[in-house]
Amino acid sequence: MTDAVAPAVTPYLAMHGVSKSYPGVQALSGVDFDVRAGEVHALVGENGAGKSTLVKILAGAIQADSGEIDIEGKPVHLSSPKAAEERGIAVIYQEFNLVPSLNVAENVMLGREPVKGLAVDRPALRAQTLAVLERLGVELPIVAEVRTLAVAQQQMVEIAKALSVNARVIIMDEPSAALTQDEVGRLFEIIRTLTKQGVAVVYISHRMDEIFTIADRITVFRDGRYVETGDAKNYTPDDIIRLMVGRTLDAHFPTLPPDPPRDKPQLSVRGATSPGRIDDVSLDVYPGEILGIAGLVGAGRTSLLRAICGADPLPKGEVRLEGSPLRLRGPHDAIAAGLALVTEDRKSQGLVLGMSVRENVTLPHLELFTHNGRVDRREEISAVAKLAAELRIRTPSIEQLARNLSGGNQQKVVLAKWLLEKAKVICFDEPTRGIDVGAKAEIYELMVGLCRGGASIIMASSELPEVLGMSMRLAVMRQGRIVHVFARGEATQESVIRFATGTAA
Secondary structure (H helix, E strand, O other): OOOOOOOOOOOOEEEEEEEEEEOOEEEEEEEEEEEOOOOEEEEEOOOOOOHHHHHHHHOOOOOOOEEEEEEOOEEEOOOOHHHHHHOOEEEEOOOOOOOOOOEHHHHHOOOOOOEEOOEEOHHHHHHHHHHHHHHHOOOOOOOOEHHHOOHHHHHHHHHHHHHHOOOOEEEEEOOOOOOOHHHHHHHHHHHHHHHHOOOEEEEEOOOHHHHHHHOOEEEEEEOOEEEEEEEHHHOOHHHHHHHHHOOOOOOOOOOOOOOOOOOOOOEEEEEEEEOOOEEEEEEEEOOOOEEEEEOOOOOOHHHHHHHHOOOOOOOEEEEEEOOEEOOOOOHHHHHHHOEEEEOOOHHHHHOOOOOEHHHHHHHHHHHHHEEOOEEOHHHHHHHHHHHHHHHOOOOOOOOOEHHHOOHHHHHHHHHHHHHHOOOOEEEEEOOOOOOOHHHHHHHHHHHHHHHHOOOEEEEEOOOHHHHHHOOOEEEEEEOOEEEEEEOOOOOOHHHHHHHHHOOOO
């Protein structure tokens, strides 16, 4: 827990009865939320619970339909991001709002540069930035372009930006999504520094271990409604999950099917090599099997899956499907053969956000619905509606734009693409990144269902509990190579880490 400043009787910021609706969707319905000076207040809920809408209202990006926002007990109108900033509210989004070609100091003071005459006062710019960084207790190369910094350093730049405008409340949306475990620890040190100075932090995350490490209080939203607020010390992770999903998840992972016969592999990879990415990788995966891939960031997991599925070239090595060699000149060849890749970055690589659910699902398979040169729209709609029902894609209509779906439902749309033509091998890269616990359980059940139907799954994940709980066999990668393969039930978190770090005896 943080060493929080004792809160005042009146919260610094409070929302009362706030509602917001969009066509066909009630995003928020009469919710309450408050933040005290010097605390870390975790805001949790499934995707679609209303967290993002609340953040946008606090940031001044959108306006509530009804309700009231108070700051220090007085009603305010956050009519724009500038108005929110002037009231001491700053938001650090999961996708940073930085200018890559500008340096650290220029990003921190962007729009508030000190001037001398008609020109920017460079010495003052650097001095003011250094003062903010000193307050944070961090060191950054202030004249380096932001594009050259690591993700964790870019996050520090975002936090420094917030402090440079004297933010009293900093909202962090999934701040650890792209950080290593060590970097998360450093982030928590920064948060504790901020709260000791009286700054409030609203922490939004799906990671229960982080919430219970850093939060003082927790508020739960469900389906656009306020559920409960309380001190973190009074809850367990299971309590919070139950409040989030409205039901008890008896097990985080489903029961996996028995190991399949291992006489004829569905997919075989031999000597796969791509300089600087993967090095002489060989593996087999069998019908009805989930093969997990673990490893540290940069170990080559994503590169391996992309090479197998034709998304990246494979200069050396062989991929065989059901015993026949494949010549993969690109993703189209892989799709035609029955290979599918569920990418790590579903928004930029797995979906066309400006297209509807229907269009995204059928995009790789339009030939299935094309007769005499025309797409049979009725047949297409019927097929997608059936899949949407089977996968429980929560959307008002299959004509809803993909960008308007929650993360879990977006992932289901990606999966629906490959179920339409019954892919034989599906490669999942970080299958549940950025989605809530309820949606995770549904994705896991879908994966098990695919296996029971005879599909093969290769799953790369940086979440050790996930890769341990969902793998029948588990391969560990390090520096582009598979260094060990565990049989079912053999792996532990400790043993996986030892092989991933090269410290195994």
